[in-house]
Amino acid sequence: MQYLLLIYRNEAEHAARTESERAAVFAEYMALSKSLESEGSLRGGQFLHPANLTTTVRVRSGSVLATDGPFAETKEQLTGYFVVEAADLDEAMAIAARIPNARDGSIEIRPVQLSH
Amino acid sequence: MDVDAFTALYRAEFSRLVAGLVSRVGGLQAAEETAQEAFEAALARWPSAGWPPHPRAWLIRTARHKALDRVRRRANFEGKRAELELEAMAGTVPDDDDAAEERLFPDERLKLLFTCCHPALSMEARVALSLRTLCGLTTEEIARAFLVPLPTMAQRLVRAQQKIQTAGIPYRVPSEALLPDRVEAVLAVIYLVFNEGYAATSGEERVRLDLCDQAIRLGRTMAELMPRRGDVRGLLALMLLHDSRRRARVGPDGEAILLEAQDRSRWDRAQIDEGLQLLEEALLGGPPGAYELQAAIAAVHARAATAAETDWAQIAGLYALLARVQPTPVVELNRAVAVAMAGALEHGLQLIEALDRSGDLKTYAALPAAKADLLWRSGRFRAAAAEYDRARALAASAPEKRFLEGRAAEARRRASRLS
Numbered sequence: 001m002q003y004l005l006l007i008y009r010n011e012a013e014h015a016a017r018t019e020s021e022r023a024a025v026f027a028e029y030m031a032l033s034k035s036l037e038s039e040g041s042l043r044g045g046q047f048l049h050p051a052n053l054t055t056t057v058r059v060r061s062g063s064v065l066a067t068d069g070p071f072a073e074t075k076e077q078l079t080g081y082f083v084v085e086a087a088d089l090d091e092a093m094a095i096a097a098r099i100p101n102a103r104d105g106s107i108e109i110r111p112v113q114l115s116h
Numbered sequence: 117m118d119v120d121a122f123t124a125l126y127r128a129e130f131s132r133l134v135a136g137l138v139s140r141v142g143g144l145q146a147a148e149e150t151a152q153e154a155f156e157a158a159l160a161r162w163p164s165a166g167w168p169p170h171p172r173a174w175l176i177r178t179a180r181h182k183a184l185d186r187v188r189r190r191a192n193f194e195g196k197r198a199e200l201e202l203e204a205m206a207g208t209v210p211d212d213d214d215a216a217e218e219r220l221f222p223d224e225r226l227k228l229l230f231t232c233c234h235p236a237l238s239m240e241a242r243v244a245l246s247l248r249t250l251c252g253l254t255t256e257e258i259a260r261a262f263l264v265p266l267p268t269m270a271q272r273l274v275r276a277q278q279k280i281q282t283a284g285i286p287y288r289v290p291s292e293a294l295l296p297d298r299v300e301a302v303l304a305v306i307y308l309v310f311n312e313g314y315a316a317t318s319g320e321e322r323v324r325l326d327l328c329d330q331a332i333r334l335g336r337t338m339a340e341l342m343p344r345r346g347d348v349r350g351l352l353a354l355m356l357l358h359d360s361r362r363r364a365r366v367g368p369d370g371e372a373i374l375l376e377a378q379d380r381s382r383w384d385r386a387q388i389d390e391g392l393q394l395l396e397e398a399l400l401g402g403p404p405g406a407y408e409l410q411a412a413i414a415a416v417h418a419r420a421a422t423a424a425e426t427d428w429a430q431i432a433g434l435y436a437l438l439a440r441v442q443p444t445p446v447v448e449l450n451r452a453v454a455v456a457m458a459g460a461l462e463h464g465l466q467l468i469e470a471l472d473r474s475g476d477l478k479t480y481a482a483l484p485a486a487k488a489d490l491l492w493r494s495g496r497f498r499a500a501a502a503e504y505d506r507a508r509a510l511a512a513s514a515p516e517k518r519f520l521e522g523r524a525a526e527a528r529r530r531a532s533r534l535s
Contacts, residue, residue, distance in 0.1 A: 001284045003284075086284075087284075087286075088284040088285065088286035089234070089236055089283050089284045089285045089286065090285075090286050090290065090291075090294065092284070093236070109283075111282055111283045111284060
């Protein structure tokens with residue numbers, strides 16, 4: 001099965017970290033991607049720019065409405081994602097627990113609906 | 117036909133059938149439906165043809181045929197694989213070999229328990245699923261037991277089954293690394309079911325008492341399937357020891373009877389003996405956890421021939437240990453009562469006062485009720501009455517309120533006699 005792992009963290013807290021602390025987290029992410037890749041479970045994943053760069057678009061009565069900022073203001077912001085292949089939810093949960101921001105943020109696991 | 121015997125058979129065999137079918141028919145929902153079909157076939161046939169000599173083997177054989185029908189309807193590859201497996205199985209069992217039939221259908225309820233109690237499901241869903249799939253309760257019975265409208269409960273079950281299927285909640289015994297956490301999750305579900313039943317003592321809520329039986333059955337299943345774990349045995353011991361007082365703890369009008377006022381000859385001795393035996397075995401396994409310690413406390417009560425002979429010092433010591441593994445205000449409250457009962461009445465009262473001031477239990481009726489009891493024991497009836505009033509305002513059930521009202525009135529009578 002494929003799972004989307006959505007990584008949420010508090011951006012303000014992250015920004016308050018020192019340069020070397022942030023570099024350490026980044027290195028951890030690189031190492032994780034590498035080992036997921038060698039385990040054959042990595043299907044994709046990216047970091048995202050900060051949430052203040054978000055634009056939300058809606059089409060209502062035929063006109064496009066754009067607003068600055070995310071759809072919902074939350075304490076933790078979506079900051080990146082992985083797409084992984086896992087045998088079942090237990091495996092996906094184990095991968096999620098290895099994501100560095102699982103320790104200070106939250107990882108949301110969503111099963112991917114694959115089209116056949 | 118004997119309806120009670122059939123219901124008993126259903127409750128005993130439904131979960132085993134479902135458990136054995138899950139991996140063969142591709143999912144919990146399909147397995148439940150298939151098992152249901154087998155029982156329907158039995159209901160259609162047995163009243164006229166009589167019960168087969170081996171009902172379980174008959175049900176397994178019928179379920180297997182139904183499963184084969186079901187997977188044949190699915191044309192895809194998975195269906196084909198399942199069909200071949202089921203056919204191979206059918207080919208190896210002559211129709212009259214009941215023992216072989218059962219051997220080919222090993223007990224897989226443990227996997228089912230772990231699936232139903234998976235942490236990715238809400239606690240409510242875990243409880244409902246376990247009762248339905250493992251105890252064979254109907255959706256309606258579960259709805260009634262939890263005082264939830266039937267459609268709500270039905271929806272809760274369907275959603276949980278969908279999540280199991282779609283989110284890929286596995287159907288297997290968890291890996292060694294996950295096992296301790298997952299066993300804990302299963303035990304938490306069982307204990308919650310037990311407490312739901314135990315808390316309901318009144319006549320109008322009699323159906324909920326059945327939950328105690330169901331929890332004990334689940335506990336027995338766990339103990340049978342994971343015999344070496346202390347916490348599994350500890351929980352079963354705990355439930356048996358508490359449940360042994362069932363006939364003594366409720367009066368004719370549904371009112372609660374306090375432990376010290378219970379007629380101990382009405383306690384279920386066989387159940388106590390079994391609980392004590394299990395506890396002893398559980399304690400051999402290593403440092404005791406919360407279930408073993410609570411069972412040990414219940415055991416001290418069970419061993420006392422009269423309330424006056426209760427070894428409160430030992431109970432206070434056990435609560436002190438329990439407070440270390442489970443540092444909650446409720447445990448602290450119980451420890452305070454035990455300390456008071458062991459002779460240090462004022463010290464116990466001070467501990468309760470401190471808890472009261474912390475505000476952690478400000479909606480918990482048992483705190484003012486315990487305080488009232490201790491004030492009563494020390495002869496301060498007027499203060500006791502005020503605490504009983506406070507407890508009554510917080511109490512949830514009508515019989516509990518009536519009981520506390522009676523105590524408050526009696527405390528006031530004694531206070532006015534003294535003054």
